[in-house]
Structures are given as C-alpha cells and as structure tokens.
Amino acid sequence: MPNLQKKISEQFLDALRKDNGFREDQIEQIDQILTSGKKPKPDEFWQIFCAPSEDDAL
Amino acid sequence: MIRIESLHIQEFRGIRNLKMTLGQKPFSICGPNGSGKSGVIDAIEFALTGKVSRLSGQGTKELSVSEHGPHVDMVKFPDVAQVSLNLFLPQLNKSATITRMVSAAKKPKITPNDPDIVALLSEVEEHPEITLARRDILRFILVEPTKRSEEIQAILNLEEIGQTRSALKTASNKAVREAKQAAAQVSSARDALQRQLGLSSFTVADVLAAVNSKRKILELPALEELKKDTKIDDGVKGAENTATFNKAAALQSVQALSKTLDALDGATREHIEAILTEISKLEADVQLLQAFQRRSLVEQGLELIDGPECPLCDHTWPDELHLVQHLKGKIDKSKDAEAIQKKIQDAASALSVHLVPLLDVLREIVKIAKAENLSELEESFLGWGKNLSELSRKLESVDQVLPLKERFQNDWSEQPNDIESKLRDLRVHLEGKPDPSAKIEAQTVLTSGQVRLDDYRKAQRNNETIKQAQSLATKAYDLYCEIMEKELEALYNDVQADFSSYYSQINADDEGAFTAKLAPSEGRLDFNVNFYGRGLFPPGAYHSEGHQDGMGVCLYLALMKRLLGANFTLALLDDVVMSVDAGHRREFCELLKTQFPNTQFVIATHDKLWAEQMKTTKLVTSKTSLMFRSWSVETGPVVESNLEIWNEVERDIEQGRIETAAHSLRRHLEFVSSQLAQGLGARPVFRADGAYDLGNLLPPVLGRMKELLGKAAAAAQSWGNQEAKSTASERKQLLSRANSAKGDEEWLMNKAVHFNEWANLERADFEPVVAAFKQLFEALQCDACHSWLYASPAGKPEALRCQCGKLNLSLNEKMK
Numbered sequence: 001m002p003n004l005q006k007k008i009s010e011q012f013l014d015a016l017r018k019d020n021g022f023r024e025d026q027i028e029q030i031d032q033i034l035t036s037g038k039k040p041k042p043d044e045f046w047q048i049f050c051a052p053s054e055d056d057a058l
Numbered sequence: 059m060i061r062i063e064s065l066h067i068q069e070f071r072g073i074r075n076l077k078m079t080l081g082q083k084p085f086s087i088c089g090p091n092g093s094g095k096s097g098v099i100d101a102i103e104f105a106l107t108g109k110v111s112r113l114s115g116q117g118t119k120e121l122s123v124s125e126h127g128p129h130v131d132m133v134k135f136p137d138v139a140q141v142s143l144n145l146f147l148p149q150l151n152k153s154a155t156i157t158r159m160v161s162a163a164k165k166p167k168i169t170p171n172d173p174d175i176v177a178l179l180s181e182v183e184e185h186p187e188i189t190l191a192r193r194d195i196l197r198f199i200l201v202e203p204t205k206r207s208e209e210i211q212a213i214l215n216l217e218e219i220g221q222t223r224s225a226l227k228t229a230s231n232k233a234v235r236e237a238k239q240a241a242a243q244v245s246s247a248r249d250a251l252q253r254q255l256g257l258s259s260f261t262v263a264d265v266l267a268a269v270n271s272k273r274k275i276l277e278l279p280a281l282e283e284l285k286k287d288t289k290i291d292d293g294v295k296g297a298e299n300t301a302t303f304n305k306a307a308a309l310q311s312v313q314a315l316s317k318t319l320d321a322l323d324g325a326t327r328e329h330i331e332a333i334l335t336e337i338s339k340l341e342a343d344v345q346l347l348q349a350f351q352r353r354s355l356v357e358q359g360l361e362l363i364d365g366p367e368c369p370l371c372d373h374t375w376p377d378e379l380h381l382v383q384h385l386k387g388k389i390d391k392s393k394d395a396e397a398i399q400k401k402i403q404d405a406a407s408a409l410s411v412h413l414v415p416l417l418d419v420l421r422e423i424v425k426i427a428k429a430e431n432l433s434e435l436e437e438s439f440l441g442w443g444k445n446l447s448e449l450s451r452k453l454e455s456v457d458q459v460l461p462l463k464e465r466f467q468n469d470w471s472e473q474p475n476d477i478e479s480k481l482r483d484l485r486v487h488l489e490g491k492p493d494p495s496a497k498i499e500a501q502t503v504l505t506s507g508q509v510r511l512d513d514y515r516k517a518q519r520n521n522e523t524i525k526q527a528q529s530l531a532t533k534a535y536d537l538y539c540e541i542m543e544k545e546l547e548a549l550y551n552d553v554q555a556d557f558s559s560y561y562s563q564i565n566a567d568d569e570g571a572f573t574a575k576l577a578p579s580e581g582r583l584d585f586n587v588n589f590y591g592r593g594l595f596p597p598g599a600y601h602s603e604g605h606q607d608g609m610g611v612c613l614y615l616a617l618m619k620r621l622l623g624a625n626f627t628l629a630l631l632d633d634v635v636m637s638v639d640a641g642h643r644r645e646f647c648e649l650l651k652t653q654f655p656n657t658q659f660v661i662a663t664h665d666k667l668w669a670e671q672m673k674t675t676k677l678v679t680s681k682t683s684l685m686f687r688s689w690s691v692e693t694g695p696v697v698e699s700n701l702e703i704w705n706e707v708e709r710d711i712e713q714g715r716i717e718t719a720a721h722s723l724r725r726h727l728e729f730v731s732s733q734l735a736q737g738l739g740a741r742p743v744f745r746a747d748g749a750y751d752l753g754n755l756l757p758p759v760l761g762r763m764k765e766l767l768g769k770a771a772a773a774a775q776s777w778g779n780q781e782a783k784s785t786a787s788e789r790k791q792l793l794s795r796a797n798s799a800k801g802d803e804e805w806l807m808n809k810a811v812h813f814n815e816w817a818n819l820e821r822a823d824f825e826p827v828v829a830a831f832k833q834l835f836e837a838l839q840c841d842a843c844h845s846w847l848y849a850s851p852a853g854k855p856e857a858l859r860c861q862c863g864k865l866n867l868s869l870n871e872k873m874k
Contacts, residue, residue: 004216004219008219009222009279012537016538019537021533028187030074031535039225040222041225042224042225042226043229045229046232046233049233049526049531050527052523
C-alpha cells in the first residue's frame with residue numbers, strides 16, 4: 001500500500017527529527033533509504049547510526 | 059485507476075479470437091466449466107500485468123506465460139498470441155489502448171504513449187490483486203494466522219513496511235553484539251595501559267602519579283591533569299625513536315597471558331557447551347538439520363533478491379513478491395531451526411568477546427618476542443594469533459560455526475604445544491635481562507604508555523560511538539514499530555468494520571448483527587467471526603462453505619477499498635461465490651452495486667442462475683453480459699448472446715461461408731430459445747438428458763408467447779387499458795406475421811431443426827431462412843433494450859416484461 005508506506009515513513013522521519021539523538025545528515029540518509037524503492041539493508045541503517053558527525057574531530 | 063471499454067483476445071490460452079464490448083460497466087461472463095470464461099479473466103490480467111495468476115504460485119513451477127500463454131495450437135507462434143484492451147483512465151480523464159503480446163510480455167504497446175498514461179499503467183501492473191479467484195479466498199479465510207498475516211500483508215503491499223521493520227530490527231540486534239565487543243576492547247586496552255604503567259588500579263590520580271614519577275626522573279614538568287589530548291610522553295627527547303621494550307611491562311604481559319589462559323576454559327565453557335548442545339540437536343534430527351541448512355541458505359537468498367530471478371537457482375518468478383513469499387514460506391517452516399540458530403549465534407558472540415583480550419595480549423607477546431629476536435616463539439604465537447583471529451571471524455556467522463564441532467569438542471583454543479614452558483622460558487629470558495637505567499626505563503614507560511593510552515582512547519571513542527549507535531538503533535526500531543503498529547491497527551480496524559458491514563448486508567436475513575475481529579500481533583493476524591451471537595470463532599469453525607466464500611469476497615472487497623480507495627475501479631472475479639446460495643448471491647449483487655458504484659466488476663461464473671440474478675438486480679444488463687455455451691480446442695468459446703450475430707451471419711454468407719453461418723445461426727437460435735423457454739415458462743417435452751435442440755424448444759416458446767400475449771390483451775381489456783391492449787395485440791400480430799414468414803420457409807427450417815442440413819444449402823436458399831428467423835426473434839424481444847421478454851414472477855406470472863421496463867404488460871384480469 002504505497003500510501004500507507006509513505007505515511008508511516010513520513011511519521012517515522014518526523015519522530016526522528018523531534019528526537020535530539022539523530023543528526024540531520026543521518027535523518028537525510030534514512031529518508032533516502034526509505035524513498036529509494038529498494039529493499040532496505042540492515043547494514044545500511046547500522047552504518048548511518050555509527051557514522052561520526054562531520055564536526056567530530058576525533 | 060482504469061476501466062475497460064472493450065477488448066480483443068487473439069490466440070491466448072483457450073481463446074482463438076474474441077472481441078467484447080464492456081462499455082466500462084460491470085460485465086458478466088457465464089458458461090459451463092471448461093467453456094473458456096476464465097480464459098477471458100486470464101487475458102485481461104495478462105494485458106494489464108503481463109502475468110497470469112493461475113500459471114504462478116504453488117504447484118505451477120513447470121508453467122509459464124511464455125510457454126503456456128499461447129493457444130495450444132499456436133505454441134510455436136507466440137507472436138500471434140496477444141490481448142488488446144481499450145481503457146478509460148478516470149484519474150487522467152483519458153482513454154488509451156494497451157496491447158500485450160506473449161512474445162514480449164514485459165513490453166506492452168501503449169497508445170497514446172503519454173508519460174502520465176504509461177506511468178499509471180505501470181502502477182496498474184503492480185496490482186495483480188485486481189484478480190480474485192476462489193482459490194485466493196482460501197488465502198484469507200482458511201489459513202493459519204501467520205500465513206493469513208502474510209497473505210493480507212501481501213495484498214495490501216505491506217511487504218515494504220515489514221522489510222523496513224525487519225532491517226531496523228537486525229541493525230538493532232547487531233548493535234547489541236557490537237556493543238559487547240566494543241566494551242571488551244576498552245577493557246582489554248585499559249589492561250594493556252595498566253600493565254605498561256605498572257598500575258594495579260586505574261584512576262586518573264593513579265595514572266598521573268605513575269606518569270609524573272617517570273617524568274620527574276627525566277626532569278620533565280609534571281602533568282597536572284589528564285585531558286583527552288594530554289600526551290604523557292610530551293617533552294621526551296626522541297620519543298619516536300625510543301625503544302619500546304619495557305621489561306616490567308613485558309613481564310606483566312607474560313603474566314597476563316598466563317592468567318588469561320588459566321581463566322579461559324572456565325570463562326568459555328558455558329558458551330562452548332551451548333554451541334555443542336545445539337549442534338547435537340541438529341545432528342539428531344536430519345529434517346531439522348536440513349531445515350537449518352536451508353534456512354541459512356534461504357535467508358541469504360532473501361537478502362540477495364533484486365527482481366523476479368531467484369538468486370539461489372536462477373528460476374524466474376512472475377514477480378519479486380512471489381519469490382519473496384516463496385522463500386519466506388520456507389523460512390516459516392523452520393521455526394525450531396530458528397530458535398537453534400539464535401542460541402548458537404548468542405553463544406558464538408559471547409565466546410568471541412572472550413577472544414578480544416586474549417588476542418590483544420598475544421599481540422604484545424609477539425612484539426616482545428620480535429624485539430628480543432625470539433623468532434621461533436614469535437612465529438609460534440603469531441601463527442596462533444592468526445588462528446584465533448580466523449576463529450573470531452568464523453564466530454560471526456552461524457553457518458561457519460557448525461563445522462567447528464570437532465574443534466569445540468577438543469582443545470578449541472588450539473594453544474601451541476608446550477605453551478606453559480614457552481611462557482616460562484620467556485619469563486626467564488626477560489628476567490635475565492639487565493634492568494635498564496632509570497632514565498631509559500622512564501623514557502620507555504612514557505613512550506610505550508603513550509601508545510597504549512592512544513589505543514585506550516581509540517577503544518573508548520569507538521565504544522562511545524557504538525553505544526550511541528546502539529541507542530539510535532534501538533530508538534529507531536522502537537519508533538518505527540510504534541508508528542507502524544498504530545497505523546496498521548487503524549487500517550485493520552477500518553478493514554474489520556467494512557468487512558462486517560459487507561457481510562451483514564449479504565446475510566441480512568440471518569446474520570444482520572454479524573461482527574468480526576481482526577487482531578494483528580507479532581507476525582500473526584487472528585481473524586474471528588461471530589456465529590449467531592454465540593461468540594467469536596475462526597471462520598472455518600462453524601460457518602458453512604458458502605458463508606466462508608462470502609466472507610472471503612467481503613474481506614477481499616474491504617481490503618481493496620483500503621488498498622486502492624477511489625482508484626478501485628476494476629476487479630476481475632473468477633467464480634468466487636460458487637458455494638453461496640441463490641438468495642445470498644442476489645444480496646451480493648446489491649452489495650457490489652451499492653457499495654462499489656464506480657467499480658467495474660468483470661465476473662465469470664458457471665452458474666446461469668447467478669448470471670440471471672446479476673441482470674435482474676441490474677448489476678449487469680443484456681448488453682453487458684455474455685454467455686459461453688461450449689468450447690472446443692478448434693473454435694475456442696462459443697458465444698451465444700451475441701448481439702452482432704446477424705451481421706456476422708450476413709458477412710459469412712456474403713463470403714460464401716454458408717457452413718460457418720449455418721453453424722453460428724443454429725447455435726444462437728438454440729441458445730436464445732432455451733433462454734426464452736426459461737424466461738417465459740414454456741413447457742417443452744421433458745428430456746432427461748437435458749439436450750434440447752431447436753425443434754424441442756421453439757414451438758413451445760412460440761406457443762407460450764402467444765398465450766401470454768393473449769392473457770395480456772384480455773387483462774388490459776378488463777381494466778379498460780387501451781394502450782396496453784394495443785401493445786399486446788400489436789405484438790401478437792407481429793409474432794403471427796413473423797411466424798407466417800417462417801412458415802413460408804418451413805421446409806427449409808425443418809431440415810435445419812431436425813436434420814441440420816442448412817450447411818448444405820446454397821446462398822439463395824439460406825438467405826430467406828436467416829431473414830425469417832431474424833424477423834421471428836425480433837418479435838420476441840424489446841425493441842428498445844433488446845432483452846428477451848420474460849414472464850414475472852416465475853411460476854405464477856403476473857406480468858410480461860423486458861429488462862428496461864418499456865414493455866410491461868399485466869397478466870391479471872380485473873376481478874368480476
């Protein structure tokens with residue numbers, strides 16, 4: 001059901017935006033996965049969650 | 059989405075050449091089993107999706123559209139097998155034609171080739187669920203809850219939502235394993251730093267005290283605090299060239315390895331035993347082992363799916379969804395194997411955590427051996443380290459754990475021979491080395507300590523990153539589940555309400571207060587229905603087969619309403635209510651008409667009574683219904699109520715095909731006579747075999763019509779209704795004239811009726827026969843709607859009517 005998928009994805013992204021833990025670049029990448037039309041891969045999500053912030057000068 | 063204006067099927071499945079005009083209206087196709095009506099449904103489905111449901115799914119592995127789509131006599135000529143649909147697209151307010159050939163099923167020809175039309179038809183292609191056959195009903199009603207959940211999720215295209223949830227869940231599980239590894243790495247790096255600095259406890263004060271004592275020896279300023287970027291070897295001259303050998307730290311490393319090895323067996327026994335126990339279970343049950351092995355393979359296959367080609371065997375499925383469902387079905391059959399897989403994975407992961415400090419301290423020992431030129435020792439420990447690293451890598455995959463059974467039964471850590479004596483020799487060697495000067499020792503502690511401190515900081519940063527990522531992964535999964543469950547619950551509530559309403563409408567006589575409950579839970583969809591107020595039960599518990607059929611169609615309609623909403627404009631129903639009794643089928647027609655006024659239902663049925671009910675309830679009309687009388691492999695379906703019959707007969711005569719024209723005319727007249735006999739209540743001489751021919755049917759039909767028209771005229775006379783009397787009298791005269799004309803050709807007609815000799819006639823002889831029958835049968839139908847006249851109600855008729863109501867003559871005389 002494309003509409004339901006879209007609705008859930010949009011609400012999910014909104015919820016991530018409201019949560020301070022997720023960075024804008026991470027949410028953008030998750031958005032890309034959800035709208036790509038491809039089957040999402042667990043490692044794609046994991047890499048996004050692990051990715052250091054660009055400001056993090058470790 | 060779309061509605062069908064007309065279609066043309068050529069050499070597809072059991073159909074040779076068939077044109078139909080549906081006029082964007084609901085349409086019925088009636089015919090006995092094997093008459094080719096389902097072939098029309100298949101053809102429409104093929105034109106829209108490039109697939110045919112009956113050629114896919116369980117038990118159809120050997121079937122394909124490319125090989126079995128063309129008519130059986132045209133298998134070698136797939137180019138001629140094609141279906142063309144003239145469509146109206148309400149969303150775009152445009153018309154289009156789609157033509158799909160079996161030889162190029164993935165490349166339909168769309169005219170006009172506007173991008174918006176092409177896009178919309180591509181969307182239609184993704185909706186095979188517009189076709190519902192009786193076998194599909196079982197998918198919703200009489201299945202276990204887990205399977206139902208999958209089927210309904212599939213029809214609602216919820217697959218993608220489930221895939222996202224599953225991917226987030228796997229990422230979240232991975233986070234837990236990664237976090238344990240990261241924590242182990244921090245602990246190990248801290249131990250190494252402590253050894254380097256000679257600390258038994260690890261606080262900032264301890265570290266600063268140890269560092270500053272060395273810095274004092276080197277006359278360097280003391281460090282007052284230990285920040286993230288503090289360098290403990292700051293100011294050490296030639297720090298980068300300082301020898302890294304630290305006798306005290308090296309001895310501690312040797313001691314650490316001894317301690318780790320002493321504790322290793324006890325710390326890991328639980329995990330090793332868990333792995334061996336689960337492997338034994340698999341070995342004791344061959345089927346379980348096979349399920350386990352398949353599960354792993356199938357899971358890998360699922361991960362690799364990218365299109366309808368199976369990544370495991372290269373078999374091409376009708377679409378990706380079918381393939382995914384097939385593989386998921388296999389996974390579902392191995393739930394016990396899944397539990398074993400999880401236990402092995404958990405135990406292997408825990409074992410892997412214990413390898414982290416062992417490998418770290420081994421690396422230190424290898425460095426020491428190398429620095430001391432103890433090449434044999436270096437080689438031995440280096441080889442062991444590689445061995446353990448490889449083991450650690452294998453522990454990440456359950457597949458690779460199984461072959462390690464023998465290793466786990468024996469000395470799984472595969473320590474080098476005489477390791478204790480080797481470590482003892484190394485300790486003796488190190489203790490025998492002269493103590494370095496205090497300055498050299500201080501330099502070494504600070505420079506090597508800095509390296510360990512960097513490692514520790516790196517491990518900590520990694521640990522923080524992983525902890526943060528784990529928190530995000532868990533949070534993302536929880537949020538997605540929360541939103542998904544809320545939306546699905548709302549969806550199922552809507553479906554449940556619609557379903558209950560539809561089913562109540564069909565069964566208003568005995569189950570008007572019907573209710574149902576759809577209850578989704580983890581991977582299941584429980585479906586219970588009320589049984590005459592006695593409580594909620596599974597549909598198959600008490601309801602009859604007919605009721606279950608009704609439920610299946612109602613659930614389908616409720617799902618489609620939610621799936622497509624206003625775009626639910628076309629549905630192909632292939633014999634879906636065969637077990638529903640006559641009374642409820644009439645209500646079903648009303649349901650389709652009232653609840654789905656904008657949906658074009660194309661309904662195939664073998665039940666003539668239901669086909670008639672569709673007409674009497676005005677779901678379809680005589681123009682939007684078709685009767686298949688029979689089928690043969692040479693001709694395909696024989697269409698009976700063909701409004702174009704007279705034109706076709708004339709065309710055949712003009713082209714000298716008297717035999718074909720005679721065959722068509724005879725078939726048509728026999729069919730229409732049987733319809734009239736039933737509708738008027740004529741009484742032909744009973745035949746036990748039911749094989750009535752034109753000679754059996756036509757005379758009683760004409761006699762009955764005369765009788766009814768006579769009654770109508772008398773009734774009109776009794777009521778003083780001159781208009782009705784004139785209508786009845788004129789119709790009677792028309793029938794008499796036509797019958798008289800027929801009489802002129804009686805000698806020829808008798809040949810046809812009794813001996814079927816028309817086929818041998820010349821054109822000049824046959825044309826008057828056709829004209830006479832045309833005139834006769836026109837007297838038996840409405841001149842406005844062209845439906846055949848019928849007496850209503852059946853049994854004790856009170857009126858003679860047509861479908862549109864233009865002709866409606868009372869048969870009841872006024873009481874005297």
